[in-house]
Amino acid sequence: MSARTQTFLWIGQRASAAVLALCVLVHLCTIIYAVRGGLSAAEILGRTRGNAAWLGFYSVFVFAVAVHVPIGLRSILAEWFGWQDESRDLVLWVLAAVLAMMGIRAVFGVFG
Amino acid sequence: MNARLRNDFRARNHPAYWAFLVHRLSGLALALFLPVHFWALGQALQGAARLETFLRWTDSPLVKFAEWGLVVLLAAHLTGGLRLLALEFLPWRDWQKSLAAVAGGLALIAGLAFALAL
Amino acid sequence: MPREESQTVLDVVTYVQRHLDASLAYRFACRVGMCGSCAMTVNGQSRWTCRTHVSRVADDGRLEIAPLHNLPVVRDLVTDMTEFFDKWAKARGRFTGTRSRHEDFERVPPAGRREEVDAGIECIGCGVCYSACDVVSWNPDYAGPAALNRAWTLVQDVRDAATIERLRAVAGDAGAHACHTHMSCTERCPKQISPTAGIAGLKRAIAMAALKGEL
Ligand code: SF4
Ligand code: FES
Numbered sequence: 001m002s003a004r005t006q007t008f009l010w011i012g013q014r015a016s017a018a019v020l021a022l023c024v025l026v027h028l029c030t031i032i033y034a035v036r037g038g039l040s041a042a043e044i045l046g047r048t049r050g051n052a053a054w055l056g057f058y059s060v061f062v063f064a065v066a067v068h069v070p071i072g073l074r075s076i077l078a079e080w081f082g083w084q085d086e087s088r089d090l091v092l093w094v095l096a097a098v099l100a101m102m103g104i105r106a107v108f109g110v111f112g
Numbered sequence: 113m114n115a116r117l118r119n120d121f122r123a124r125n126h127p128a129y130w131a132f133l134v135h136r137l138s139g140l141a142l143a144l145f146l147p148v149h150f151w152a153l154g155q156a157l158q159g160a161a162r163l164e165t166f167l168r169w170t171d172s173p174l175v176k177f178a179e180w181g182l183v184v185l186l187a188a189h190l191t192g193g194l195r196l197l198a199l200e201f202l203p204w205r206d207w208q209k210s211l212a213a214v215a216g217g218l219a220l221i222a223g224l225a226f227a228l229a230l
Numbered sequence: 231m232p233r234e235e236s237q238t239v240l241d242v243v244t245y246v247q248r249h250l251d252a253s254l255a256y257r258f259a260c261r262v263g264m265c266g267s268c269a270m271t272v273n274g275q276s277r278w279t280c281r282t283h284v285s286r287v288a289d290d291g292r293l294e295i296a297p298l299h300n301l302p303v304v305r306d307l308v309t310d311m312t313e314f315f316d317k318w319a320k321a322r323g324r325f326t327g328t329r330s331r332h333e334d335f336e337r338v339p340p341a342g343r344r345e346e347v348d349a350g351i352e353c354i355g356c357g358v359c360y361s362a363c364d365v366v367s368w369n370p371d372y373a374g375p376a377a378l379n380r381a382w383t384l385v386q387d388v389r390d391a392a393t394i395e396r397l398r399a400v401a402g403d404a405g406a407h408a409c410h411t412h413m414s415c416t417e418r419c420p421k422q423i424s425p426t427a428g429i430a431g432l433k434r435a436i437a438m439a440a441l442k443g444e445l
Pocket of ligand 1: 352353354355356357358359360375376379418419420421422423425
């Protein structure tokens with residue numbers, strides 16, 4: 001992988017981080033709000049289903065995560081597990097796709 | 113080639129290194145948790161009942177405690193990440209150590225708020 | 231070992247060699263913090279030994295003195311610093327000017343970019359930061375704090391004409407973007423330089439160049 005591509009990975013990591021900072025803040029507030037008095041599926045889904053704004057918000061969240069996680073793991077795998085050849089990057093591309101798909105599936109499950 | 117010596121705890125024991133370690137370990141833990149989280153919420157696709165079964169499982173104190181841990185990790189990764197963005201994108205000289213403390217403090221507050229809400 | 235006032239770690243090492251074990255190998259030259267040759271680890275932390283007072287670093291009256299980390303040990307307290315300096319060259323740590331000796335001096339405004347240069351220019355090449363950095367241990371291709379700090383001072387030098395080549399040389403996994411802001415270099419640099427700040431500057435400058443399609 002060229003140093004140029006690696007630079008773009010770094011940019012992707014920071015850009016997704018900036019998006020995630022906002023998403024996580026909102027998410028944390030939502031969690032703390034939602035867990036008061038316990039979680040029940042009917043109650044949660046009653047509030048969330050068909051809510052397009054939240055669906056949009058969490059879709060953005062999921063894509064930012066799918067960018068952010070594999071790039072972070074890339075350093076960890078190289079530095080702590082000595083895995084730094086092409087095969088690592090291939091696996092991480094797959095991971096990005098899987099995370100995005102699982103995430104979107106969850107978003108549609110809750111907000112769709 | 114002759115051997116090289118490596119750093120140990122004594123070289124690493126300073127605030128910015130601790131901040132790094134918290135950031136990396138919380139990130140790693142969150143990355144491992146994420147697929148489970150997505151899978152669990154995906155249960156909702158099969159109707160409210162499936163999600164309900166899962167949620168009742170999360171009522172156990174042990175799972176509750178783990179959830180609290182995850183919230184703290186998420187908050188710590190958030191504040192640690194903001195610290196990093198500040199260090200990489202803002203001009204800084206002297207206030208970087210206070211930054212680590214502020215990050216730690218905010219993560220703790222989030223953990224507390226979640227514990228109170230439970 | 232007699233305990234003296236204002237005794238430095240280098241004094242201790244010298245005493246050992248002169249009185250206890252003449253075969254001990256170590257390096258020093260200036261003894262006043264200018265040459266950068268006396269760096270070792272003292273109680274696990276990288277330091278310049280000629281300017282490190284025993285009273286400041288002794289742990290319960292004990293000193294553990296070892297060679298610098300992250301470099302191949304030649305013998306006793308001496309490391310092979312070849313790769314450390316090779317990485318400076320690879321990071322294009324050499325000034326590339328445009329003027330010849332027949333032209334007048336360039337006038338550089340002391341404010342602005344020159345302040346960034348001044349903040350990093352006093353490096354004595356001691357290798358303390360390289361030894362202290364875990365990213366160097368984990369990622370053997372990594373240029374390391376000193377070489378990147380040098381590259382940054384040249385990138386900020388208005389007279390230098392090789393900025394893009396230099397940014398290219400220090401981009402990505404073996405360069406600035408490998409830095410995780412542990413700040414061990416900044417913590418230990420005896421000249422109070424913050425390589426971390428310079429590396430952050432490089433990260434941004436390289437990213438900007440990449441976005442503009444210049445990299
Ligand atoms: S940046 Fe500081 S620690 Fe690193 S080689 Fe230069 S003087 Fe030594
Ligand atoms: S002997 Fe020259 S810097 Fe210490």
